[in-house]
Amino acid sequence: MPSGHFGKFGGRFVPEMLIPALEELEVAYESSKKDPEFKKEFLDLLKNFCGRPTPLVFAKNLTEKLGGAKIYLKNEGLNHTGAHKITHCIGQGLLAKRMGKKRIIAETGAGQHGLACATVAAKFGMECVVYMGETDIARQRPNVFWMEQLGAKVVPVEYGNKTLKDAVNAALKDWIENVSDSYYLLGSVVGPHPYPTMTRDFQKIVGEEIQNQLKGAEKKLPDYVVACVGGGSNAMGAFNNFLPLKQVRLIGVEAGGRGTKKGDNAVRFKGGSVGVVEGFKSYFLQDEDGQVMNTHSVSAGLDYAGIGPELAFLKEEGRIEFESVTDKEALDAFKTLASFEGIIPALESAHAMAYALKLAPKLSKKEVIVVNLSGRGDKDLFIVAEAFKDKNFYSFLKDFLKNE
Amino acid sequence: MNNISLRLDKLKIEKKLGFMTHVVVGYPDLAGTEKLVLMMDKLGIDFIELQIPFSDPLADGPTIMKACEDSLRSGTKVKDAFDLARKLSPKISAPLLFMAYYNTVFKYGTEKFCKDAKASGIYGLIVPDMPIEENQSEGFFEACEKNGLIHIHVISPASNKKRLLINKKVARGFIYVTARQGITDAKKGLDPKITQYLKEVKSVFDIPLAVGFGISSRERVNMIKEYADIAVVGSAVLDIINENPKDYLKKVESFLEELKK
Incomplete structure (x- = not known):
């Protein structure tokens, strides 16, 4: 069975255009797991920053x-x-740094995940672009405001239902086009492999x-x-x-x-x-x-x-x-x-x-x-x-x- | 023999650039989709993709997403796509393909989907979120082949050499090269990185290349002609429908006529 499966669940059901980026991520994640320095830095940030x-x-x-x-x-x-979310955002942020990426891309619905990403990007001195549906932006102004204070660019997604689904689509598009310098930070134990495994391991x-x-x-x-x-x-x-x-x-x-x-x-x-x-x-x-x-x-x-x-x-x-x-x-x-x-x-x-x-x-x-x-x-x-x-x-x- | 293969052979013999067009079932409405397909076939389009609308189309850009949403909002069901194919296939000579997301296939029942598609006059399936690695446990390619359907594989400039070779092993019919990026100004010509990429793809695959790079004008067709066997016209048609709700049929017709000149 290919990796990333939990019984019949999980997997990597994505278009070909996303596979090289996910493979690169998987390789980097597996190597970070074996690196005691990575773990040390992660735990240090969890203690002293979080x-x-x-x-x-x-x-x-x-x-x-x-x-x-x-x-x-x-x-x-x-x-x-x-919230707990900062934990896996720190983990993935460190991974992004390790991979030599300069930009964090994220989508957000209510804004909490975007806020955690913006925080991590600020801490690591990285650029942060958060895609958010226009409808969600109208509903969640306080979070948009905080993300902007943290230096993130919140990009309104003006098509579709203008909510989370459309933000995911916009973020993926950005990632595909800018994969060489950008890291897509997914905010839960969902999505294609290795995200569910990686997020669980950090949490x-x-x-x-x-x-x-x-x-x-x-x-x-x-x-x-x-x-x-x-x-x-x-x-x-x-x-x-x-x-x-x-x-x-x-x-x-x-x-x-x-x-x-x-x-x-x-x-x-x-x-x-x-x-x-x-x-x-x-x-x-x-x-x-x-x-x-x-x-x-x-x-x-x-x-x-x-x-x-x-x-x-x-x-x-x-x-x-x-x-x-x-x-x-x-x-x-x-x-x-x-x-x-x-x-x-x-x-x-x-x-x-x-x-x-x-x-x-x-x-x-x-x-x-x-x-x-x-x-x-x-x-x-x-x-x-x-x-x-x-x-x-x-x-x-x-x-x-x-x-x- | 599958009609897709027959048409590919014909194009090869005649040394002509083929055309593949795309419609979203139920957009702008079911009757409209039917008229569009009949018109496209009359113009001599070689392959027609019927996209079954899905709520979460991961591989598509805003134009197709919007068409899918509109179609679903007006109540289009998966059954409508099969009904439409059954109605259209005896009337046209262009082979029909379903473009669908894997959840649509999976929910319907993979084996049954392929069987019913074949029975409705469909010749090929394009399911972009079914990569080769997942097929091991899903058996989708096998279900296609068992039912005489060609599973078309989609690659993009993000696909590295390793991925191209993996796809080469299983790809049938033609290889579909698409991109959401890489098009520069129509007048400036194709990005050299893209032409380089198309050359590489052509050297890897021994089956024909269908290329969809935001083809919206005769100039762009000319740009890809050298590297492509089939030009894919996707969202340009949807844009015309979107902008001309009343006389889209005529507008799409003259647009395609111009492209095919």
Whole structure:
């Protein structure tokens, strides 16, 4: 079997024009893995630039309130730029440098990935071009503003639906044309080989930290690790280390959105089927003709129609279980976590939290759940203020405009 | 014998540059696609690609992406492509090919897709996101061959010598050379890097070369003539349809007539 396959999933289903670039990347990645200097530099940046290790904190108040399993929170939101994403962006940025590339190309939907890329490019003194659909730019001005402050060029994509799909297309086109000096930084465990493997390898430090930290606190392995799943980078990061340890149950939480109707959620495993899209084989939300369907989630990071191929494989193997929670449950969990534990989570991470809140009371007090809080909630300010219909926030915005 | 091979032989004997045109099924609408194909065949176009619209067309530029989106929005189904092929194939002499993304084929069922395509009068399949390495587990080329379909391979200036040789082993019919880049000003002529590339491709493959490099004028046809056996006219037709929603048929017709002169 060619490399990059996870059972029947994964692969490199791309046009010929992309293959030489992906082969070059694969070779460079494999050689970086064998280089102790590369690893040293990566770990040094994670510690001194990103703030690793992130804390694993005992959620005492919630544990007592729910009366069941002990809940621990892996606070990935304390990473530089506010989420786990910076970790694989640092890894890929170092790889880009090693390959002698001068430019980072990225696409972004809500803007978080673009922001992490812009940060890394600034740190490494590289040029950064971020493609973003015009519609997304209109919706996510704060992130565009920050990317520009970091020195990135945000290029509006004016064709198609003017959202993520079109941004991917524009970024790939740029990459094909400028492959000799440019690196395409893909932001999750999706896409053609070697991206899913590479992103997982950079992220697996999260699970390693969880295991060490919990050993110190509880002298045992977690009984459950819970993580939200969009493309799946934070979940693969948290889960990877526990895959061989069968006594640890691994639960991925998908976005249940507004409900079970088609287009109202991003539950790939219940609503989707196997397909080949954007260069890899996995589960996708698609119709009977294989057309990728629209998705919805209150959380921008979870409304992706596909899921990482390794997660699809591990689901079929029965190693990872998948659940979903609705927008409303996630927003409730957001409030609960903020008021009981003093942590404002990203809406993505609030999905993992919401499931843990349902799970904990059903378990014994001896058991331990680790919830991977992939990011902090600052970025969701506008969405949360809108969801909670905060009148004062709206009047603040009106006053803000008066100062123009 | 497959009609694509017959037509290639004919072009060789007559020492003529062949033409391949491209339409997106359901763009601007299904009736329009039908009229376009009939007109193209009447003009003596040698091969016609029917692109089955897909929601995530990774290999296509903005023009084709937009046509696919418009077509899907107006409700085009994969079944419509088969129906159209079945309706058109007895009426025309140009061999029809399906251009599709692998997900369309896979979702339909690879074996069934090939069988039904053949039964609908299709002679070849162009599936750009099915590289040779993945075929090992998918068996797509074998399904084509079993059903008498030619699988056309697409390469680009990004394909290095190693990739050209890998493709040479499996390529059938003709090799499709395409690019989203590399075209300089029509008056200035082809980028020397591109002519060099086309020469290299020609030296590697012993099957005919179909070249699609944003061919939008007679000048550009002349530029590639030396290196190509078939000129592929792709997004230029879609651009005309896009800009002339009312009388696109006439406009496309005179555009193609001019190219073929």
